[in-house]
Amino acid sequence: MNATAPDLDRLLIAIAALPTPWKKWPGGYKRMDSALVDAVMSIRFRYGRPRNDGSWTGARGAVLRYEKHSEHIIDSERMSYLAGQDPLALEKVLNRQKVHAGKTKALAIVEAAKRFVAIGVTEAAHLRPRDADHRTGYTGVSGLGSVTWEYFTMLLNHDGVKADTWITDFVARAVRRRVPSEFAGALVKEAAGKLYVGQKELDHAIWSYASTTGLKDMPEIP
Structure with a gap:
C-alpha cells in the first residue's frame, strides 16, 4: 500500500489537533x-x-x-x-x-x-x-x-516509529481507511520530516494521546 499526498495531509491535520505541549519521549537505555x-x-x-x-x-x-x-x-x-x-x-x-x-x-x-x-x-x-x-x-x-x-x-537511541496498535489506529482514522502497521509507521516518519521533529518524539506524542483517550475523539474508520 502506497501513501498519497492526501494521506499525508490528513495525518498532518490529525497531528495538529493533538494536545500541546506534546508528552516527551521518556528516553531509552544505555544497557x-x-x-x-x-x-x-x-x-x-x-x-x-x-x-x-x-x-x-x-x-x-x-x-x-x-x-x-x-x-x-x-x-x-x-x-x-x-x-x-x-x-x-x-x-x-x-x-x-x-x-x-x-x-x-x-x-x-x-x-x-x-x-x-x-x-x-x-x-x-x-x-x-x-x-x-x-x-x-x-x-x-x-x-x-x-x-x-x-x-x-x-x-537504544536510534530514531524510529513503533507502529503498534495505537499508532496504526491513529493513522487509519486520520486517513479514513484501515492500513497495515508498516504503512502507518512509514507515514508517521514522513510526517515527522515535514514537521521537522524527531520520529520518536512524534511517535510518543501520538501514542500518549491514543492510549490515554482510546481515540474516542476521532471518527471511526468507515
Whole structure:
C-alpha cells in the first residue's frame, strides 16, 4: 500500500489537533539488555505506572526488576549474562506472559540475547538498525517481529516509529481507511520530516494521546 499526498495531509491535520505541549519521549537505555527486556515485555502489555513504594507495574516494572537482578554484572558481560539465564527462573523476575501460545516472553528474551551474543552484538554501541544480521538477531526469534524490533532500536537511541496498535489506529482514522502497521509507521516518519521533529518524539506524542483517550475523539474508520 502506497501513501498519497492526501494521506499525508490528513495525518498532518490529525497531528495538529493533538494536545500541546506534546508528552516527551521518556528516553531509552544505555544497557542493551534492559532495552531487550523492555522491547519484548512491551508486546501486548501496558508500559506501567509507579506504585507508592517506588516500584512500577507493567513492562517498566519488569525492566526495573531485571536491572536489580543483574546489578552485580559488569557492563561488558550483561548480554552474555542474559543469554545464560534459565528462562523458567527469569519468568520469576519478569512474569509469565507469552509472546504466543507455547512461548514465554522470558524464553524469547533469552533466545534473542543468545543470537546477539553469537554475532558479537553485546553493547548498545554495536547495534546497527539497518544491518540485516542484527535485525535477524531479533526478528529471527519466533514471536518477535518488525514492530518491536524498531522499538528495540529506538530504546537504544536510534530514531524510529513503533507502529503498534495505537499508532496504526491513529493513522487509519486520520486517513479514513484501515492500513497495515508498516504503512502507518512509514507515514508517521514522513510526517515527522515535514514537521521537522524527531520520529520518536512524534511517535510518543501520538501514542500518549491514543492510549490515554482510546481515540474516542476521532471518527471511526468507515
